[in-house]
Amino acid sequence: MPAGPGPSRRTVLGAAALTAVIALPALCGCSGDDPVRAAAPGLDVVVLSGAIAAEQDLIARYEAARAAHTSLAKRIDPAIAHHREHLGVLRRHYVPGSGRQATDAPATSTSPSPQRVPDVQAKALASLRTAEIQTAARYAADAGKSAPGLAQLLASIGACAAGHGASSTSGVAKKPMTQPSTASLPPARGFTLEALQAALASEHAAVYGYGVLGSRLSGGQYEVAQTYWNAHRVQRDSLMALLTARQAKPVAAAAAYRLPVRVTSTRTAAQLATRLEDDLTVAYVGLAGAQDAQLREQAARAAQESMTSAVRWRTTGDLPLTHPAFPGLPASALSPRPRPGH
Structure with missing residues:
Protein backbone atom coordinates (compact mmCIF):
# COMPACT_ATOMS: atom_id res chain seq x y z
CA MET A 1 0.00 0.00 0.00
CA PRO A 2 1.66 3.27 -1.04
CA ALA A 3 2.26 5.88 1.59
CA GLY A 4 1.18 8.72 -0.73
CA PRO A 5 2.23 12.38 -0.60
CA GLY A 6 1.38 14.59 2.33
CA PRO A 7 -1.55 16.98 2.70
CA SER A 8 -1.86 19.16 -0.29
CA ARG A 9 -3.06 21.63 -2.76
CA ARG A 10 -6.50 20.42 -3.73
CA THR A 11 -9.90 20.35 -2.10
CA VAL A 12 -11.19 18.83 1.09
CA LEU A 13 -12.69 15.35 1.05
CA GLY A 14 -15.22 14.70 -1.66
CA ALA A 15 -17.96 13.74 0.75
CA ALA A 16 -18.49 17.38 1.55
CA ALA A 17 -19.70 17.81 -2.02
CA LEU A 18 -22.98 16.13 -1.11
CA THR A 19 -24.93 18.66 0.93
CA ALA A 20 -28.21 18.66 -0.92
CA VAL A 21 -30.89 16.09 -0.18
CA ILE A 22 -34.15 15.35 -1.90
CA ALA A 23 -37.27 16.11 0.08
CA LEU A 24 -38.94 13.14 1.69
CA PRO A 25 -41.95 12.26 -0.43
CA ALA A 26 -45.48 12.05 0.83
CA LEU A 27 -46.51 8.59 1.89
CA CYS A 28 -49.56 8.40 -0.27
CA GLY A 29 -51.14 6.28 -2.97
CA CYS A 30 -53.38 6.79 -5.91
CA SER A 31 -57.06 7.26 -5.56
CA GLY A 32 -59.58 4.89 -6.98
CA ASP A 33 -63.13 3.67 -6.75
CA ASP A 34 -62.25 0.01 -6.23
CA PRO A 35 -62.94 -0.66 -2.52
CA VAL A 36 -60.50 -3.60 -2.45
CA ARG A 37 -57.72 -1.49 -3.93
CA ALA A 38 -58.55 1.45 -1.70
CA ALA A 39 -58.18 -0.72 1.41
CA ALA A 40 -54.66 -1.90 0.48
CA PRO A 41 -51.81 0.01 2.12
CA GLY A 42 -49.18 1.65 -0.06
CA LEU A 43 -45.77 -0.04 -0.04
CA ASP A 44 -44.08 2.83 1.78
CA VAL A 45 -46.69 2.59 4.53
CA VAL A 46 -46.01 -1.13 4.91
CA VAL A 47 -42.27 -0.53 5.10
CA LEU A 48 -42.75 2.35 7.52
CA SER A 49 -45.01 0.32 9.79
CA GLY A 50 -42.42 -2.45 9.87
CA ALA A 51 -39.68 0.02 10.75
CA ILE A 52 -41.78 1.40 13.60
CA ALA A 53 -42.28 -2.12 14.94
CA ALA A 54 -38.55 -2.85 14.59
CA GLU A 55 -37.62 0.24 16.61
CA GLN A 56 -40.15 -0.62 19.29
CA ASP A 57 -38.63 -4.09 19.51
CA LEU A 58 -35.08 -2.76 19.83
CA ILE A 59 -36.09 -0.32 22.55
CA ALA A 60 -37.79 -3.15 24.45
CA ARG A 61 -34.69 -5.32 24.12
CA TYR A 62 -32.42 -2.59 25.44
CA GLU A 63 -34.71 -1.69 28.32
CA ALA A 64 -34.98 -5.34 29.34
CA ALA A 65 -31.19 -5.70 29.25
CA ARG A 66 -30.79 -2.49 31.25
CA ALA A 67 -33.21 -3.77 33.90
CA ALA A 68 -31.47 -7.14 34.13
CA HIS A 69 -27.93 -5.72 34.15
CA THR A 70 -28.02 -2.24 35.70
CA SER A 71 -24.26 -1.80 35.32
CA LEU A 72 -24.75 -1.73 31.54
CA ALA A 73 -26.76 1.49 31.67
CA LYS A 74 -23.89 3.79 30.77
CA ARG A 75 -22.96 1.65 27.77
CA ILE A 76 -26.41 1.15 26.32
CA ASP A 77 -28.25 4.35 27.20
CA PRO A 78 -26.92 6.18 24.10
CA ALA A 79 -28.35 3.43 21.88
CA ILE A 80 -31.71 3.60 23.64
CA ALA A 81 -31.78 7.37 23.14
CA HIS A 82 -31.01 6.95 19.43
CA HIS A 83 -33.75 4.39 18.91
CA ARG A 84 -36.27 6.58 20.68
CA GLU A 85 -35.31 9.38 18.29
CA HIS A 86 -35.72 6.99 15.36
CA LEU A 87 -39.13 5.93 16.57
CA GLY A 88 -40.30 9.51 16.98
CA VAL A 89 -39.25 10.48 13.46
CA LEU A 90 -40.70 7.34 11.88
CA ARG A 91 -44.02 8.01 13.61
CA ARG A 92 -44.02 11.56 12.28
CA HIS A 93 -43.63 10.16 8.78
CA TYR A 94 -46.62 7.88 9.24
CA VAL A 95 -50.00 9.47 8.69
CA PRO A 96 -53.12 7.36 9.33
CA GLY A 97 -55.08 7.01 6.13
CA SER A 98 -52.07 7.59 3.87
CA GLY A 99 -51.05 5.27 1.11
CA ARG A 100 -54.58 3.99 0.41
CA GLN A 101 -54.89 2.73 3.98
CA ALA A 102 -58.01 3.59 5.91
CA THR A 103 -56.89 2.77 9.45
CA ASP A 104 -53.85 3.03 11.66
CA ALA A 105 -51.02 0.60 11.02
CA PRO A 106 -51.02 -2.13 13.69
CA ALA A 107 -47.32 -1.45 14.34
CA THR A 108 -48.11 1.94 15.80
CA SER A 109 -50.14 0.58 18.68
CA THR A 110 -49.07 -2.99 19.44
CA SER A 111 -46.68 -3.69 22.32
CA PRO A 112 -43.43 -5.58 21.69
CA SER A 113 -43.19 -9.15 22.95
CA PRO A 114 -41.54 -9.72 26.34
CA GLN A 115 -37.77 -9.99 25.99
CA ARG A 116 -35.61 -12.74 27.45
CA VAL A 117 -32.22 -11.41 28.55
CA PRO A 118 -29.13 -13.65 28.85
CA ASP A 119 -27.83 -13.97 32.41
CA VAL A 120 -24.26 -13.09 31.43
CA GLN A 121 -23.57 -9.44 30.58
CA ALA A 122 -21.30 -10.26 27.64
CA LYS A 123 -23.97 -12.46 26.13
CA ALA A 124 -26.61 -9.79 26.71
CA LEU A 125 -24.48 -7.26 24.82
CA ALA A 126 -23.81 -9.77 22.04
CA SER A 127 -27.55 -10.38 21.73
CA LEU A 128 -28.18 -6.65 21.41
CA PRO A 148 -36.19 7.65 -2.52
CA GLY A 149 -36.99 9.94 0.41
CA LEU A 150 -37.97 7.16 2.79
CA ALA A 151 -35.01 5.11 1.51
CA GLN A 152 -32.64 7.84 2.66
CA LEU A 153 -34.21 7.89 6.10
CA LEU A 154 -33.95 4.10 6.37
CA ALA A 155 -30.34 4.21 5.16
CA SER A 156 -29.47 6.75 7.85
CA ILE A 157 -31.23 4.86 10.64
CA GLY A 158 -29.69 1.61 9.40
CA ALA A 159 -26.21 3.14 9.51
CA CYS A 160 -26.82 4.18 13.11
CA ALA A 161 -27.97 0.67 13.98
CA ALA A 162 -24.92 -0.82 12.27
CA GLY A 163 -22.74 1.44 14.39
CA HIS A 164 -24.34 0.13 17.56
CA GLY A 165 -24.06 -3.43 16.29
CA ALA A 166 -20.37 -3.14 15.47
CA SER A 167 -17.64 -4.62 17.63
CA SER A 168 -13.98 -3.64 17.74
CA THR A 169 -13.12 -6.20 15.08
CA SER A 170 -16.01 -5.42 12.74
CA GLY A 171 -15.90 -3.59 9.47
CA VAL A 172 -13.26 -5.19 7.29
CA ALA A 173 -15.65 -6.82 4.84
CA LYS A 174 -16.85 -4.39 2.19
CA LYS A 175 -18.99 -5.40 -0.76
CA PRO A 176 -18.46 -3.37 -3.95
CA MET A 177 -21.48 -1.98 -5.73
CA THR A 178 -22.60 -3.90 -8.78
CA GLN A 179 -24.54 -2.70 -11.78
CA PRO A 180 -27.84 -4.36 -12.73
CA SER A 181 -27.56 -7.28 -15.14
CA THR A 182 -29.38 -5.48 -17.92
CA ALA A 183 -28.07 -4.74 -21.39
CA SER A 184 -28.53 -0.98 -21.01
CA LEU A 185 -28.96 1.32 -18.05
CA PRO A 186 -30.89 4.60 -17.98
CA PRO A 187 -28.63 7.68 -18.12
CA ALA A 188 -27.73 9.13 -14.73
CA ARG A 189 -29.26 12.59 -14.40
CA GLY A 190 -30.19 15.09 -11.74
CA PHE A 191 -29.92 13.98 -8.13
CA THR A 192 -28.85 10.41 -8.98
CA LEU A 193 -25.93 11.70 -11.04
CA GLU A 194 -24.87 14.18 -8.34
CA ALA A 195 -25.09 11.54 -5.61
CA LEU A 196 -23.10 8.98 -7.62
CA GLN A 197 -20.40 11.56 -8.33
CA ALA A 198 -20.28 12.61 -4.67
CA ALA A 199 -19.88 8.99 -3.57
CA LEU A 200 -17.12 8.53 -6.12
CA ALA A 201 -15.36 11.71 -4.96
CA SER A 202 -15.48 10.38 -1.40
CA GLU A 203 -13.99 7.07 -2.50
CA HIS A 204 -11.21 8.90 -4.34
CA ALA A 205 -10.44 10.76 -1.12
CA ALA A 206 -10.57 7.54 0.92
CA VAL A 207 -8.10 5.80 -1.39
CA TYR A 208 -5.72 8.74 -1.06
CA GLY A 209 -6.23 9.05 2.70
CA TYR A 210 -5.65 5.38 3.43
CA GLY A 211 -2.44 5.59 1.40
CA VAL A 212 -1.26 8.36 3.70
CA LEU A 213 -2.29 6.85 7.04
CA GLY A 214 -0.84 3.45 6.17
CA SER A 215 2.64 4.87 6.56
CA ARG A 216 2.04 5.32 10.30
CA LEU A 217 0.80 1.81 11.00
CA SER A 218 2.51 -1.53 11.36
CA GLY A 219 1.72 -5.17 11.98
CA GLY A 220 -1.94 -6.10 12.20
CA GLN A 221 -3.14 -2.51 12.01
CA TYR A 222 -1.26 -1.99 8.77
CA GLU A 223 -2.81 -5.15 7.33
CA VAL A 224 -6.28 -3.95 8.28
CA ALA A 225 -5.61 -0.55 6.67
CA LEU A 242 -21.67 2.50 -12.83
CA LEU A 243 -21.33 6.10 -14.02
CA THR A 244 -19.87 5.08 -17.36
CA ALA A 245 -22.67 2.54 -17.87
CA ARG A 246 -25.14 5.35 -17.21
CA GLN A 247 -23.56 7.55 -19.88
CA ALA A 248 -21.84 9.89 -17.43
CA LYS A 249 -18.20 10.87 -17.15
CA PRO A 250 -16.88 9.88 -13.70
CA VAL A 251 -15.41 12.69 -11.63
CA LEU A 272 -8.15 10.13 9.78
CA ALA A 273 -9.57 6.72 8.91
CA THR A 274 -12.61 7.51 11.08
CA ARG A 275 -13.17 10.80 9.25
CA LEU A 276 -12.85 9.11 5.87
CA GLU A 277 -15.41 6.46 6.78
CA ASP A 278 -17.78 9.01 8.36
CA ASP A 279 -17.67 11.08 5.15
CA LEU A 280 -18.42 7.97 3.12
CA THR A 281 -21.42 7.23 5.36
CA VAL A 282 -22.79 10.69 4.54
CA ALA A 283 -22.22 10.20 0.82
CA TYR A 284 -23.91 6.80 0.72
CA VAL A 285 -26.92 7.92 2.76
CA GLY A 286 -27.29 10.61 0.11
CA LEU A 287 -27.00 8.06 -2.70
CA ALA A 288 -29.82 6.07 -1.09
CA GLY A 289 -32.11 8.75 -2.53
CA ALA A 290 -31.34 7.64 -6.10
CA GLN A 291 -34.13 6.69 -8.50
CA GLN A 298 -26.64 -0.99 -2.25
CA ALA A 299 -26.06 2.57 -1.05
CA ALA A 300 -27.84 1.82 2.24
CA ARG A 301 -25.64 -1.23 2.72
CA ALA A 302 -22.49 0.75 1.88
CA ALA A 303 -23.46 3.40 4.45
CA GLN A 304 -23.70 0.68 7.09
CA GLU A 305 -20.32 -0.77 6.11
CA PRO A 320 -15.06 8.20 21.75
CA LEU A 321 -17.51 5.61 20.41
CA THR A 322 -20.16 8.14 19.47
CA HIS A 323 -22.13 8.84 16.32
CA PRO A 324 -25.33 10.76 15.51
CA ALA A 325 -28.77 9.21 15.52
CA PHE A 326 -29.25 10.15 11.86
CA PRO A 327 -25.84 10.08 10.17
CA GLY A 328 -25.83 11.83 6.81
CA LEU A 329 -29.42 13.04 7.06
CA PRO A 330 -30.05 16.82 7.17
CA ALA A 331 -32.36 18.27 9.78
CA SER A 332 -34.79 19.33 7.06
CA ALA A 333 -35.54 15.68 6.36
CA LEU A 334 -36.62 14.89 9.91
CA SER A 335 -39.98 16.65 9.85
CA PRO A 336 -41.88 15.68 6.71
CA ARG A 337 -45.27 16.95 5.68
CA PRO A 338 -46.95 13.88 4.23
CA ARG A 339 -50.56 14.16 3.06
CA PRO A 340 -53.32 11.59 3.43
CA GLY A 341 -54.10 9.32 0.51
CA HIS A 342 -57.09 10.11 -1.67
Whole structure:
Protein backbone atom coordinates (compact mmCIF):
# COMPACT_ATOMS: atom_id res chain seq x y z
CA MET A 1 0.00 0.00 0.00
CA PRO A 2 1.66 3.27 -1.04
CA ALA A 3 2.26 5.88 1.59
CA GLY A 4 1.18 8.72 -0.73
CA PRO A 5 2.23 12.38 -0.60
CA GLY A 6 1.38 14.59 2.33
CA PRO A 7 -1.55 16.98 2.70
CA SER A 8 -1.86 19.16 -0.29
CA ARG A 9 -3.06 21.63 -2.76
CA ARG A 10 -6.50 20.42 -3.73
CA THR A 11 -9.90 20.35 -2.10
CA VAL A 12 -11.19 18.83 1.09
CA LEU A 13 -12.69 15.35 1.05
CA GLY A 14 -15.22 14.70 -1.66
CA ALA A 15 -17.96 13.74 0.75
CA ALA A 16 -18.49 17.38 1.55
CA ALA A 17 -19.70 17.81 -2.02
CA LEU A 18 -22.98 16.13 -1.11
CA THR A 19 -24.93 18.66 0.93
CA ALA A 20 -28.21 18.66 -0.92
CA VAL A 21 -30.89 16.09 -0.18
CA ILE A 22 -34.15 15.35 -1.90
CA ALA A 23 -37.27 16.11 0.08
CA LEU A 24 -38.94 13.14 1.69
CA PRO A 25 -41.95 12.26 -0.43
CA ALA A 26 -45.48 12.05 0.83
CA LEU A 27 -46.51 8.59 1.89
CA CYS A 28 -49.56 8.40 -0.27
CA GLY A 29 -51.14 6.28 -2.97
CA CYS A 30 -53.38 6.79 -5.91
CA SER A 31 -57.06 7.26 -5.56
CA GLY A 32 -59.58 4.89 -6.98
CA ASP A 33 -63.13 3.67 -6.75
CA ASP A 34 -62.25 0.01 -6.23
CA PRO A 35 -62.94 -0.66 -2.52
CA VAL A 36 -60.50 -3.60 -2.45
CA ARG A 37 -57.72 -1.49 -3.93
CA ALA A 38 -58.55 1.45 -1.70
CA ALA A 39 -58.18 -0.72 1.41
CA ALA A 40 -54.66 -1.90 0.48
CA PRO A 41 -51.81 0.01 2.12
CA GLY A 42 -49.18 1.65 -0.06
CA LEU A 43 -45.77 -0.04 -0.04
CA ASP A 44 -44.08 2.83 1.78
CA VAL A 45 -46.69 2.59 4.53
CA VAL A 46 -46.01 -1.13 4.91
CA VAL A 47 -42.27 -0.53 5.10
CA LEU A 48 -42.75 2.35 7.52
CA SER A 49 -45.01 0.32 9.79
CA GLY A 50 -42.42 -2.45 9.87
CA ALA A 51 -39.68 0.02 10.75
CA ILE A 52 -41.78 1.40 13.60
CA ALA A 53 -42.28 -2.12 14.94
CA ALA A 54 -38.55 -2.85 14.59
CA GLU A 55 -37.62 0.24 16.61
CA GLN A 56 -40.15 -0.62 19.29
CA ASP A 57 -38.63 -4.09 19.51
CA LEU A 58 -35.08 -2.76 19.83
CA ILE A 59 -36.09 -0.32 22.55
CA ALA A 60 -37.79 -3.15 24.45
CA ARG A 61 -34.69 -5.32 24.12
CA TYR A 62 -32.42 -2.59 25.44
CA GLU A 63 -34.71 -1.69 28.32
CA ALA A 64 -34.98 -5.34 29.34
CA ALA A 65 -31.19 -5.70 29.25
CA ARG A 66 -30.79 -2.49 31.25
CA ALA A 67 -33.21 -3.77 33.90
CA ALA A 68 -31.47 -7.14 34.13
CA HIS A 69 -27.93 -5.72 34.15
CA THR A 70 -28.02 -2.24 35.70
CA SER A 71 -24.26 -1.80 35.32
CA LEU A 72 -24.75 -1.73 31.54
CA ALA A 73 -26.76 1.49 31.67
CA LYS A 74 -23.89 3.79 30.77
CA ARG A 75 -22.96 1.65 27.77
CA ILE A 76 -26.41 1.15 26.32
CA ASP A 77 -28.25 4.35 27.20
CA PRO A 78 -26.92 6.18 24.10
CA ALA A 79 -28.35 3.43 21.88
CA ILE A 80 -31.71 3.60 23.64
CA ALA A 81 -31.78 7.37 23.14
CA HIS A 82 -31.01 6.95 19.43
CA HIS A 83 -33.75 4.39 18.91
CA ARG A 84 -36.27 6.58 20.68
CA GLU A 85 -35.31 9.38 18.29
CA HIS A 86 -35.72 6.99 15.36
CA LEU A 87 -39.13 5.93 16.57
CA GLY A 88 -40.30 9.51 16.98
CA VAL A 89 -39.25 10.48 13.46
CA LEU A 90 -40.70 7.34 11.88
CA ARG A 91 -44.02 8.01 13.61
CA ARG A 92 -44.02 11.56 12.28
CA HIS A 93 -43.63 10.16 8.78
CA TYR A 94 -46.62 7.88 9.24
CA VAL A 95 -50.00 9.47 8.69
CA PRO A 96 -53.12 7.36 9.33
CA GLY A 97 -55.08 7.01 6.13
CA SER A 98 -52.07 7.59 3.87
CA GLY A 99 -51.05 5.27 1.11
CA ARG A 100 -54.58 3.99 0.41
CA GLN A 101 -54.89 2.73 3.98
CA ALA A 102 -58.01 3.59 5.91
CA THR A 103 -56.89 2.77 9.45
CA ASP A 104 -53.85 3.03 11.66
CA ALA A 105 -51.02 0.60 11.02
CA PRO A 106 -51.02 -2.13 13.69
CA ALA A 107 -47.32 -1.45 14.34
CA THR A 108 -48.11 1.94 15.80
CA SER A 109 -50.14 0.58 18.68
CA THR A 110 -49.07 -2.99 19.44
CA SER A 111 -46.68 -3.69 22.32
CA PRO A 112 -43.43 -5.58 21.69
CA SER A 113 -43.19 -9.15 22.95
CA PRO A 114 -41.54 -9.72 26.34
CA GLN A 115 -37.77 -9.99 25.99
CA ARG A 116 -35.61 -12.74 27.45
CA VAL A 117 -32.22 -11.41 28.55
CA PRO A 118 -29.13 -13.65 28.85
CA ASP A 119 -27.83 -13.97 32.41
CA VAL A 120 -24.26 -13.09 31.43
CA GLN A 121 -23.57 -9.44 30.58
CA ALA A 122 -21.30 -10.26 27.64
CA LYS A 123 -23.97 -12.46 26.13
CA ALA A 124 -26.61 -9.79 26.71
CA LEU A 125 -24.48 -7.26 24.82
CA ALA A 126 -23.81 -9.77 22.04
CA SER A 127 -27.55 -10.38 21.73
CA LEU A 128 -28.18 -6.65 21.41
CA ARG A 129 -25.48 -6.33 18.74
CA THR A 130 -27.05 -9.20 16.79
CA ALA A 131 -30.46 -7.55 16.94
CA GLU A 132 -28.96 -4.26 15.70
CA ILE A 133 -27.22 -5.94 12.78
CA GLN A 134 -30.35 -7.85 11.78
CA THR A 135 -32.43 -4.67 11.93
CA ALA A 136 -29.86 -2.76 9.89
CA ALA A 137 -29.90 -5.48 7.22
CA ARG A 138 -33.68 -5.19 7.05
CA TYR A 139 -33.46 -1.42 6.56
CA ALA A 140 -31.01 -1.85 3.68
CA ALA A 141 -33.37 -4.27 1.95
CA ASP A 142 -36.36 -2.00 2.60
CA ALA A 143 -34.50 0.99 1.15
CA GLY A 144 -34.67 -0.72 -2.22
CA LYS A 145 -38.42 -1.15 -1.87
CA SER A 146 -39.21 2.38 -0.75
CA ALA A 147 -39.52 5.73 -2.46
CA PRO A 148 -36.19 7.65 -2.52
CA GLY A 149 -36.99 9.94 0.41
CA LEU A 150 -37.97 7.16 2.79
CA ALA A 151 -35.01 5.11 1.51
CA GLN A 152 -32.64 7.84 2.66
CA LEU A 153 -34.21 7.89 6.10
CA LEU A 154 -33.95 4.10 6.37
CA ALA A 155 -30.34 4.21 5.16
CA SER A 156 -29.47 6.75 7.85
CA ILE A 157 -31.23 4.86 10.64
CA GLY A 158 -29.69 1.61 9.40
CA ALA A 159 -26.21 3.14 9.51
CA CYS A 160 -26.82 4.18 13.11
CA ALA A 161 -27.97 0.67 13.98
CA ALA A 162 -24.92 -0.82 12.27
CA GLY A 163 -22.74 1.44 14.39
CA HIS A 164 -24.34 0.13 17.56
CA GLY A 165 -24.06 -3.43 16.29
CA ALA A 166 -20.37 -3.14 15.47
CA SER A 167 -17.64 -4.62 17.63
CA SER A 168 -13.98 -3.64 17.74
CA THR A 169 -13.12 -6.20 15.08
CA SER A 170 -16.01 -5.42 12.74
CA GLY A 171 -15.90 -3.59 9.47
CA VAL A 172 -13.26 -5.19 7.29
CA ALA A 173 -15.65 -6.82 4.84
CA LYS A 174 -16.85 -4.39 2.19
CA LYS A 175 -18.99 -5.40 -0.76
CA PRO A 176 -18.46 -3.37 -3.95
CA MET A 177 -21.48 -1.98 -5.73
CA THR A 178 -22.60 -3.90 -8.78
CA GLN A 179 -24.54 -2.70 -11.78
CA PRO A 180 -27.84 -4.36 -12.73
CA SER A 181 -27.56 -7.28 -15.14
CA THR A 182 -29.38 -5.48 -17.92
CA ALA A 183 -28.07 -4.74 -21.39
CA SER A 184 -28.53 -0.98 -21.01
CA LEU A 185 -28.96 1.32 -18.05
CA PRO A 186 -30.89 4.60 -17.98
CA PRO A 187 -28.63 7.68 -18.12
CA ALA A 188 -27.73 9.13 -14.73
CA ARG A 189 -29.26 12.59 -14.40
CA GLY A 190 -30.19 15.09 -11.74
CA PHE A 191 -29.92 13.98 -8.13
CA THR A 192 -28.85 10.41 -8.98
CA LEU A 193 -25.93 11.70 -11.04
CA GLU A 194 -24.87 14.18 -8.34
CA ALA A 195 -25.09 11.54 -5.61
CA LEU A 196 -23.10 8.98 -7.62
CA GLN A 197 -20.40 11.56 -8.33
CA ALA A 198 -20.28 12.61 -4.67
CA ALA A 199 -19.88 8.99 -3.57
CA LEU A 200 -17.12 8.53 -6.12
CA ALA A 201 -15.36 11.71 -4.96
CA SER A 202 -15.48 10.38 -1.40
CA GLU A 203 -13.99 7.07 -2.50
CA HIS A 204 -11.21 8.90 -4.34
CA ALA A 205 -10.44 10.76 -1.12
CA ALA A 206 -10.57 7.54 0.92
CA VAL A 207 -8.10 5.80 -1.39
CA TYR A 208 -5.72 8.74 -1.06
CA GLY A 209 -6.23 9.05 2.70
CA TYR A 210 -5.65 5.38 3.43
CA GLY A 211 -2.44 5.59 1.40
CA VAL A 212 -1.26 8.36 3.70
CA LEU A 213 -2.29 6.85 7.04
CA GLY A 214 -0.84 3.45 6.17
CA SER A 215 2.64 4.87 6.56
CA ARG A 216 2.04 5.32 10.30
CA LEU A 217 0.80 1.81 11.00
CA SER A 218 2.51 -1.53 11.36
CA GLY A 219 1.72 -5.17 11.98
CA GLY A 220 -1.94 -6.10 12.20
CA GLN A 221 -3.14 -2.51 12.01
CA TYR A 222 -1.26 -1.99 8.77
CA GLU A 223 -2.81 -5.15 7.33
CA VAL A 224 -6.28 -3.95 8.28
CA ALA A 225 -5.61 -0.55 6.67
CA GLN A 226 -4.34 -2.28 3.55
CA THR A 227 -7.52 -4.36 3.40
CA TYR A 228 -9.61 -1.18 3.60
CA TRP A 229 -7.42 0.57 1.04
CA ASN A 230 -7.94 -2.26 -1.45
CA ALA A 231 -11.68 -2.37 -0.71
CA HIS A 232 -12.03 1.35 -1.39
CA ARG A 233 -10.11 0.99 -4.65
CA VAL A 234 -12.55 -1.72 -5.74
CA GLN A 235 -15.53 0.43 -4.70
CA ARG A 236 -14.06 3.43 -6.55
CA ASP A 237 -13.69 1.37 -9.72
CA SER A 238 -17.22 0.00 -9.31
CA LEU A 239 -18.70 3.50 -9.04
CA MET A 240 -16.74 4.63 -12.08
CA ALA A 241 -18.15 1.68 -14.01
CA LEU A 242 -21.67 2.50 -12.83
CA LEU A 243 -21.33 6.10 -14.02
CA THR A 244 -19.87 5.08 -17.36
CA ALA A 245 -22.67 2.54 -17.87
CA ARG A 246 -25.14 5.35 -17.21
CA GLN A 247 -23.56 7.55 -19.88
CA ALA A 248 -21.84 9.89 -17.43
CA LYS A 249 -18.20 10.87 -17.15
CA PRO A 250 -16.88 9.88 -13.70
CA VAL A 251 -15.41 12.69 -11.63
CA ALA A 252 -11.62 12.46 -11.59
CA ALA A 253 -9.52 12.11 -8.48
CA ALA A 254 -7.58 15.13 -7.31
CA ALA A 255 -3.82 14.98 -7.58
CA ALA A 256 -3.72 15.32 -3.80
CA TYR A 257 -6.08 16.22 -0.96
CA ARG A 258 -5.91 18.54 2.04
CA LEU A 259 -6.72 15.97 4.68
CA PRO A 260 -8.66 16.95 7.84
CA VAL A 261 -6.19 15.19 10.16
CA ARG A 262 -2.39 15.44 10.08
CA VAL A 263 -1.13 11.88 10.45
CA THR A 264 1.77 11.69 12.90
CA SER A 265 0.96 8.61 14.98
CA THR A 266 -1.16 5.49 15.22
CA ARG A 267 -3.89 7.48 16.96
CA THR A 268 -4.03 10.24 14.34
CA ALA A 269 -4.02 7.56 11.63
CA ALA A 270 -7.13 6.10 13.26
CA GLN A 271 -8.65 9.59 13.50
CA LEU A 272 -8.15 10.13 9.78
CA ALA A 273 -9.57 6.72 8.91
CA THR A 274 -12.61 7.51 11.08
CA ARG A 275 -13.17 10.80 9.25
CA LEU A 276 -12.85 9.11 5.87
CA GLU A 277 -15.41 6.46 6.78
CA ASP A 278 -17.78 9.01 8.36
CA ASP A 279 -17.67 11.08 5.15
CA LEU A 280 -18.42 7.97 3.12
CA THR A 281 -21.42 7.23 5.36
CA VAL A 282 -22.79 10.69 4.54
CA ALA A 283 -22.22 10.20 0.82
CA TYR A 284 -23.91 6.80 0.72
CA VAL A 285 -26.92 7.92 2.76
CA GLY A 286 -27.29 10.61 0.11
CA LEU A 287 -27.00 8.06 -2.70
CA ALA A 288 -29.82 6.07 -1.09
CA GLY A 289 -32.11 8.75 -2.53
CA ALA A 290 -31.34 7.64 -6.10
CA GLN A 291 -34.13 6.69 -8.50
CA ASP A 292 -32.78 3.18 -9.11
CA ALA A 293 -34.09 0.67 -6.54
CA GLN A 294 -31.02 -1.57 -6.60
CA LEU A 295 -28.78 1.45 -6.20
CA ARG A 296 -30.79 2.58 -3.16
CA GLU A 297 -30.34 -0.77 -1.44
CA GLN A 298 -26.64 -0.99 -2.25
CA ALA A 299 -26.06 2.57 -1.05
CA ALA A 300 -27.84 1.82 2.24
CA ARG A 301 -25.64 -1.23 2.72
CA ALA A 302 -22.49 0.75 1.88
CA ALA A 303 -23.46 3.40 4.45
CA GLN A 304 -23.70 0.68 7.09
CA GLU A 305 -20.32 -0.77 6.11
CA SER A 306 -18.67 2.64 6.40
CA MET A 307 -20.26 3.28 9.79
CA THR A 308 -19.08 -0.12 11.01
CA SER A 309 -15.57 0.63 9.74
CA ALA A 310 -15.59 3.97 11.55
CA VAL A 311 -16.45 2.19 14.82
CA ARG A 312 -13.53 -0.14 14.31
CA TRP A 313 -11.13 2.77 13.84
CA ARG A 314 -12.53 4.63 16.83
CA THR A 315 -11.75 1.57 18.91
CA THR A 316 -8.26 1.28 17.41
CA GLY A 317 -7.48 4.92 18.19
CA ASP A 318 -9.14 4.85 21.62
CA LEU A 319 -11.54 7.53 20.39
CA PRO A 320 -15.06 8.20 21.75
CA LEU A 321 -17.51 5.61 20.41
CA THR A 322 -20.16 8.14 19.47
CA HIS A 323 -22.13 8.84 16.32
CA PRO A 324 -25.33 10.76 15.51
CA ALA A 325 -28.77 9.21 15.52
CA PHE A 326 -29.25 10.15 11.86
CA PRO A 327 -25.84 10.08 10.17
CA GLY A 328 -25.83 11.83 6.81
CA LEU A 329 -29.42 13.04 7.06
CA PRO A 330 -30.05 16.82 7.17
CA ALA A 331 -32.36 18.27 9.78
CA SER A 332 -34.79 19.33 7.06
CA ALA A 333 -35.54 15.68 6.36
CA LEU A 334 -36.62 14.89 9.91
CA SER A 335 -39.98 16.65 9.85
CA PRO A 336 -41.88 15.68 6.71
CA ARG A 337 -45.27 16.95 5.68
CA PRO A 338 -46.95 13.88 4.23
CA ARG A 339 -50.56 14.16 3.06
CA PRO A 340 -53.32 11.59 3.43
CA GLY A 341 -54.10 9.32 0.51
CA HIS A 342 -57.09 10.11 -1.67
